[in-house]
Amino acid sequence: MTAPTAREKPASFQDLILRLQSYWAAQGCAILQPYDMEVGAGTLHPATVLRALGPKDWRAAYVQPSRRPADARYGENPNRLGHYYQFQVILKPNPANLQDLYLNSLYEIGIDPMVHDIRFVEDDWENPTVGAWGLGWEVWCDGMEVSQYTYFQQVGGLDVFPVSGELTYGLERLAMYVFGVDNVYNLPFNDPASEVPLSYGDVFLQNEREQSAFNFELADVDMLQTWFTGCESQSKALREAGKPLPAYDFALKASHVFNLIDARGAISPTERQAFIGRVRDLARGAAELWAKQEEERAA
Amino acid sequence: MADLLLELFSEEIPARMQAKAEADLKAALEKGLAEAGVEFERAVALSGPRRLAVCVEGLPAKSADVKEEKKGPKVGAPEKAVEGFLRGAGLTSIDEAEVRSDPKKGDFYVAVREVPGRPLQDIVAELVPEIVRGFHWPKSMRWGRGELRWVRPLQRVLCVFDGKVVDFEIDSLKSGNQTEGHRIMGRGPFEITSFEDYKRVLESDGCVVLSREDRRLLIDEQAHVTCLEKGLELVEDKGLLDEVTGLAEWPVVILGEMDPDFLTLPSEVIQLSMRTHQKYFAVRDPKTGDLAPNFVVVANIEAADGGEAIAAGNSRVLSARLDDARFFWDNDRKMPLEEMAKKLSTIDFKKELGTIADKVERVAALARELAPKVGAEPDVAERAARLAKADLVSGMVGEFPELQGVMGGYYAREQGEADAVATAIAEHYKPVGASDDVPSEPVSIAVALADKLDTLVGFWAIDEKPTGSKDPFALRRAALGVVRIILENEVRVGLQTTVIRPFARAGVRIVLQRAVERQDKIQELFDAGVLTENQANRLLLESIEQANQERDLALGDEAWAKTSVVIQDLLAFFADRLKQYLRDAGARHDLIDAVFALGEDDLVLIVKRVEALGAFLESDDGANLLAGYKRAANILKAEEKKDGKAYDGAPDPKLFEQEEERALAEAITESVAAAEAALQAEDFEKAMGALSSLRPPVDAFFDAVTVNAERPELRQNRLLILGSIRDALHRVADFSKVAA
Known part of the structure; x- marks a missing residue:
């Protein structure tokens, strides 16, 4: 095996994303577009969480905007955002050389393995909402967590077979590292040499400010509570009707609505547990039904 | 080979x-x-x-060749038996079996199979x-x-x-x-x-240091040398060293720098941030002993640029982490601890035991009560207890749960609380492990004890006790903490009075109201100085018995019985922790049992007794007196069983026939009086010394007197003499528990 080498740095945030996309496309992944719903993590895209279930092989990669209302900081924190991007890769079953494929993806975006310290540090991933867990690592580059690397073991409370390998890149953080930028809003979004150079702040700063105000001050809790109940009953009804995909959509909606209520500080820890339990029932119920139907379709 | x-x-x-x-x-x-x-x-x-x-x-x-032997029937055994043997041993004919002789059993068959090595x-x-x-x-x-x-x-x-x-x-x-x-x-x-x-x-070519020990030594040495070269000192961390030893195949130590401005943060915050998030060692300035604006990171590569990019990258990550910490530090200090404490009413301590705010109320009252016993001002103890849990809602503790208490201490100092209050807040979770030290300031002692006692009493009240290896709420640690705080500070409290009171106060429904009133009356008399602690304890015990009797009289309330069982159970739990503590300190297991059997609940006195008893039994007089006691107790046990009654009470001097009886009885009276006086003064060595004078008359009694005399009244009187030996010795310890 020859010594690995890195490419030159990407020109911009979007260039970094494009490189990851073409790299994973070359590994046979379907390059999907973001799911058109608010989710808290790229994993929750049905292309990962539902496709990890059932017997069929699957490879996909995509960017997913993630919304975490409680993490919003009015655009004032250089590291924290209420809306940010994750790049998500799922390979089912995981190929035996997935670690190498992953490391090559880092070289592809300009991280030189000869001068940087890349480590796989134990971090077992768990998402109780969808009844999923797996073993893997946080991947560190010079002490910075740049990815989460997981071998799914269970989804929707069911053992998965075959096992999927899942990679999540925190894109802003990774880009800040690659470009040596200390403030996310200073990231070059497009090529700084282009005719209209845009920074990450040009694209998103105002959005962070207004969304933060919504998340923490303006969200109408009573309305959200009603929405939550509505999403819950719709999801249950869809499950009853044997339609796990839209049932899962409404579980996602309920989950996001709950996150908004939570960000408003409107619920006590006890109520919080109850809400989480309700979302979990919806997501798990949909996932279980999907898995069952996939098995039937494959049989 | x-x-x-x-x-x-x-x-x-x-x-x-x-x-x-x-x-x-x-x-x-x-x-x-x-x-x-x-x-x-x-x-x-x-x-x-x-x-x-x-x-x-x-x-x-x-592997070695092995001979497998299988014993068969006697020569001349019925054909069926021989057939079975052949089948079992895999032989086709009996000629393949060997015949062996046994002097008792005669000749029999043996199947020998050579199993060749593999x-x-x-x-x-x-x-x-x-x-x-x-x-x-x-x-x-x-x-x-x-x-x-x-x-x-x-x-x-x-x-x-x-x-x-x-x-x-x-x-x-x-x-x-x-x-x-x-x-x-x-x-x-x-x-x-x-x-x-x-x-x-x-x-060599593979660039892997294969042995853990080699890697560990290499990292340790490199880290020290790297610091030393810059006039700095590594902050040792054995746990972290073990961990990084498992994270690098080719460890390379790199000294990184951080912005010195971060040093205004509490050192615990900096170290924890480095350790848990980044696995860095902290570095000290040996001249001042304070943290230096540096850190040590162990990389897994000899980088082409000599580690510059790695040092810079790690430094940037640490800055982001410490920025976060500084945000919490600045933000938290904007809110007084009282304000934070109000939010505790939204967090459950344990569903059945209310919120953390409820717990704070109970702990504050108990800390107040404990304060005089440990030399603390009740008002100060209560203040500390009221603020002690406030930092649980702070941003910093949300991020670093390990800093609970420590941060509260910092915030208290920042808002101008008295030193004793800030220290007590910082220390009230201590000791958190066997190697952790115990709080020693009076206010800290009061709050630390109150917090742990409240937890224990609460969990016992709702019957959530540790079982086997399961102890999810770390109750054993809490009880051992109580034991250590009491003993290492020589705190004089009776656990009965201390444990029962919180039961009543916690308002746990299972307490029978009438018994509570009775207890309160006792406590009142005790508080007013009418009753001594021992008397109060005895009365409390009696009140439990009384409640039990009342239940037996078909009052139909099982709840109180349950409470008394719970209290006794919790005391036994403390006793187990104390035993563990004393055993670890080298005390004899049976001596601890012997002292425990007395029902003493003042841990400091228990330890003194155990020590004195150990020394006493090491002496000749002690060992012989124990032999005499055992003899008396064995006879009593047999006779009391036979007669169906206990031989307690004074013997009648008129029935003494032999000089040895009179001499022993008088010696007992004298030494019991002397022992009682010494016990009052809590001088257990002296008390045991007084009893050791019983050895000659006890020996003489057994040499000369026949206990089982023919005349029943004589026999009875002599058994009473034996009973008074037992009684005398039981004043210092239950000798029946002492191993001979």
Whole structure:
């Protein structure tokens, strides 16, 4: 095996994303577009969480905007955002050389393995909402967590077979590292040499400010509570009707609505547990039904 | 003689699991070989982030030949028996069996089977897959389409015996003679023929330091030297050293720098941020003893640029972490602790026991009450208790739960609380482990005790007690903490009074109201100085008994009975912790039992008694008196059982017939009086000294007097004398529990 080498740095945030996309496309992944719903993590895209279930092989990669209302900081924190991007890769079953494929993806975006310290540090991933867990690592580059690397073991409370390998890149953080930028809003979004150079702040700063105000001050809790109940009953009804995909959509909606209520500080820890339990029932119920139907379709 | 080398090469093994896996693999291989009848000279094991390896040295080419013998029936036994024997032993004719003679049983058949030794290759090829499949990891996983479980995907199995590959397959993974080195610096793969070869190749071209111990020493030394070169000092951290030893195959120590402005943060925050998030060692300025604006990171690569990019990158990450911490530090200090404390009413302590705010109320009241006993101002103790839990809602403790208490202490100082209050807040969770020190300031003692007692009483009240190895709420630790705080500070409290009061106050429904009132009355008298602590304890115990009797009189309330059982159970739990503590300090188990049987609940006095009793029994008089006691107690036990009554009470002097009876009775009266006086003064050595004067008259009594006299009134009187020996000695300890 020859010594690995890195490419030159990407020109911009979007260039970094494009490189990851073409790299994973070359590994046979379907390059999907973001799911058109608010989710808290790229994993929750049905292309990962539902496709990890059932017997069929699957490879996909995509960017997913993630919304975490409680993490919003009015655009004032250089590291924290209420809306940010994750790049998500799922390979089912995981190929035996997935670690190498992953490391090559880092070289592809300009991280030189000869001068940087890349480590796989134990971090077992768990998402109780969808009844999923797996073993893997946080991947560190010079002490910075740049990815989460997981071998799914269970989804929707069911053992998965075959096992999927899942990679999540925190894109802003990774880009800040690659470009040596200390403030996310200073990231070059497009090529700084282009005719209209845009920074990450040009694209998103105002959005962070207004969304933060919504998340923490303006969200109408009573309305959200009603929405939550509505999403819950719709999801249950869809499950009853044997339609796990839209049932899962409404579980996602309920989950996001709950996150908004939570960000408003409107619920006590006890109520919080109850809400989480309700979302979990919806997501798990949909996932279980999907898995069952996939098995039937494959049989 | 030849060597076997086994290497299981996988993706990164969690650092915390490596050392045990290394030992387990070695043990499994040793055991398997031993069971196959293979002897060897020694086994050596190695482990690191991506591999477990064992080399077994001095192995034979095959296992030893074995003769298996199977005993059969007597010569001339019925045909059926012989047939059965032949079938069982796999023989076709009885001529194949040997005939042996036994002087008692006569001649009988023996089937002898020669089992030839097996080639070691075959044994290993069977053994290794079995070990791998049955290996225990704290958490294991499947991958791809396989069914095999390992801690992370297993990539290669290297298995070489005497220079040749031992062929086998584990779930489609074929054994071979190749290994890989450091992923970036010397990947290979390399072909290996022997252990020597393995070590040489991996440690040179492969860039892997194979032995844990070597890596640990290397990191430790490099870290110290690197600091020393800059006039700095490493802050030692053994746990972290062990962890980073499992995170690098080729450790390279790098000294990084951070913005000195961060040093205004509490040092605990900086160190924890470094340690938990980044696995960095902190660095001190040896002149001042304060943290220096540096850190030590252990990288896994000798970087082409000499580590510049790694140092810079890590420094940037640490800055971001500390920025976060500074945000919490600044933000938290904007809110007074009283305000934070209000939010505690939204957090459950434990569903059945109310919110943390409820707990704070209880702890504040109890701390107030304990304060005078430990030399603290009640108002100050209450203030500290009211603020002690406030930091649980602070941003910093949300981020670093380990800093609970510590941050509260800082915030209290910042808002101008008295030193004693701030210290008590910071220390009230202590001791958090066996090696942690115990609070020693009066206010800290009051709050730390109150907090733990409230937790214990509460969990006992709702019947959530530790079982077996399960102790999710760390109640054993809390009780041991109480014991240590009391003993190491010589706090004089009776656990009965201390434990029962919180029961009543917690308003736990199971307390029978009437009994509570009775207790309150007792407590009132005790508070007013009318009752001594011992009297109060006795009355409280009696009130429990009384309540039990009332229940027995069909008042029909089982709740109170339950409470009294719960209280006794909790006291027994404390007793167990105390025993554990004393045993660890080297005290005799039976002596602890002997003192405990007295029902004493002042831990300081219990320890003094145990110490005095130990010294007493070491003496000649003590040992002989114990023998005399045992003799008396044995006779009493037998006779009391026979007569169906206890021989308690004073003997009648008019019935003394022999001088030895009178002498003993008088000696008992005298020494009991002297012992009682000494006990009042809590001078247990003196009390036991007083009793040791009983030895000659006891010995003389047993030499000269027949206890089982023919005249019943004489016999009864003599048994009463024995009873008073027992009674006298039981004043210092229950000698029946003492091993002879």
